[in-house]
Amino acid sequence: MVFAKGKSMSNRNVYLKMKSLHEARDILFKSFSSLRKVEKEILPVHNSIGRVLAEPALARVSSPNYNAAAMDGVALKSDITLGASEATPKELIVNKQAFYINTGQIMPEHTDSVIMIEHVNIIDEDRIQIEAPVFPWQNVRKIGEDIVATEMLFSSNHLITPYCLGALISGGVFSLALKKRPKLAIIPTGSEVVDWQNESTGDLKEGQVWESNSSVIGKLTESVGGEYERRPIIKDDIDKILAAVQEAANDDFDIIILLGGSSAGSEDYSKIVISQLGEVLVHGVTIMPGKPIIIGKIMGKPIFGIPGYPVSAIIAFEQFVGPLILKILGQPERKREKIEVIPTRKISSKLGIEEFLRVKLGLVGKNIVASPLPRGSGIITSITEADGIIRIPANIEGLKADRLVEAELLRPINTVKNTIVVVGSHDNTIDLLSDQIRNKDNKLTLSSSHVGSMGGLGAVKNGVCHLAGTHLLDTKDGSYNISYIKKFIPHIKTKLINLVLRDQGLIIPKGNPKKIKGIEDLSRKDITFINRQSGSGTRILLDYKLESLKIDPGYVRGYNNEEFTHMAVAVNVLKGSVDAGLGIYAAAKALDLDFLPLVTEQYDLVIPEEYFYTRNIGIVLEVINSKEFKSRVEALGGYSTEKTGQIIYEK
Secondary structure, rough: OOOOHOOHHHOOOOOOEOOHHHHHHHHHHOOHHHHHHOOEEEEHHHHHHOOOOOOOEEEOOOOOOOOOOOOEEEEEEEHHHHHHHHHOOEEEEOOOEEEEEEEOOOOOOOOOOOEEEEEEEEOOOOOEEEEEOOOOOEEEOOOOOOEOOOEEEEEOEEEEHHHHHHHHHHHOOOEEEEOOOOEEEEEEEEEEEEEEOOOOOOOOOOOEEEEHHHHHHHHHHHHHHEEEEEEEOOOOOOHHHHHHHHHHHHHHOOEEEEEEOOOOOOOHHHHHHHHHHHHHEEOOOOOOOOOOOOOEEEEEEEEEEEEOOOHHHHHHHHHHHHHHHHOOOOOOOOOOOHHHHEEEEEEEEEOOOOEEEEEEEEEOOEEEEEEEEEOOOOOOOOHHOOOOEEOOOOOOOEEOOOOOOEEEEEOHHHHHHHHHEEEEOOHHHHHHHHHHHHHOOOOOOOEEEOOOOHHHHHHHHHOOOEEEEEOEEEEOOOEOOOHHHHHHHOOEEEEEEEEEEEEEEEEOOOOOOOOOOHHHHOOOOOEEEEEOOOOOHHHHHHHHHHHHOOOHHHOOOOOOEEOOOOHHHHHHHHHOOOEEEEEEHHHHHOOOOOOEEEEEEEEEEEEHHHOOOOHHHHHHHHHHHHHHHHHHHHOOEEOOOOOOOOOEEOO
């Protein structure tokens, strides 16, 4: 076996003793149980929001600190009202037996109740009449009704909210003893990461990435009550990383975070650094993403080696660092709301690994359906676009499409219930449609899952979407979609609405350096190709073209190399990974690539009749038919809106 840069197996941090999530958390909390004794600081009450009390907050004064009228009316002694009724009203002398009073004013001496002004009959300036008795302290706020001096308003470990300010200030508490925020040192590492805040950096070079993890982890730290200091980026130099960690350990930080370098690569130094300066408690946890996390101890302080991939970093923080900060502050771990969902398709998973699967959610019929997002730990959009997370246990190999499973919500349930679920073929205009819908109704969102045209029809068949995007060519007559609807979902009443006509063809590098002329060139030995997934309309088009040219797919280098979107195909061409890919003109134009047109195809939306007349689909259709949407579509290039919004077929 050959290792990069001549590194041997001894240079690599192979995971030999991975822990389960439960085991790793247990080790973490037992190892640092003493950290709950944090220092305190005194701050003005108005600066205490989101902070945790280090000691009880006791009221200095009562509230109210006098007997006060709770209503506008007249104050009097309750016993003089006995016997009053409509039949036998009682007459009282103003300023002798009854005293006009406003809400909040001090009760006159020797009075104990208030009659509301609406229940008083005014005879003249000196006399009033009442027709009902009152009982003692009726309509009066007694001394200490709300707060009694010396009583405990809030106990130790209480989290101060804006609501708390009213009670604290009313009780005469103007400063508080608060727990100091646990302070984190965040040290980004890696020769490939670049500081986006450095104005002299300029554009990224090949192999470089913007360093974003420290910003994300820092703000997550603040969200659970900690504070952080981001240290300068350290390149892959073990001596410099050692020095930076040693400096942080000697400083006043409570927790140290090493970002990157926690995996098993030859230049992943986090484990070596932690073991040289202290003790490695855990290296590797059976979760995905987040497996390479390291938990260690240096000078009694917890240190974490956080993976460099952004989703791994987030999961590692949420499962370990965040809960530790909350324990230090004496706060309960925050649990997300859970709901039962049905996956839109079968989902496989690796046995022995607990997977945190990011999903889009939406209410379809009576069920919340879950569409899986890309699973790569480096795909940050898989969590920014997610509505929830399904945790697939380590002891199963996946999820079935027709079984209820539990999902943790990342967004409010009302947002999920106001989501239009689109499953099927990818098209750039779906993003425009989503944006346009949100502008029209800010409570409504559109969620699209790219599983190909056949996958979209399958979702309609299984009742897990509101509409499906499809562009399936009937090679017998040149029509689109209708024959497939008749064949695969014959018993479901649907309407087929045209979204766009679009140019489909070969996406090739700028200048066409290999002089590709058409599909026939894909069989050349010097051409590498990127394909779309099986079941997609683009794949069906390619197979039809290859068959008509009598080209065996086995002669196309890269035929089995698949992507799920037109933009992903275009990116592969742009980066030089391949020489060509089949996709839409708009994707080529967006990345300034060349394009060889093959066909103008029909991209339609299949809408089950049970949803066609709903308010949400009505908004979709209204947007599709709007001049603004059509104008934005045309501006993308390679599209025609000649048939947009037309009903192509219905049954």
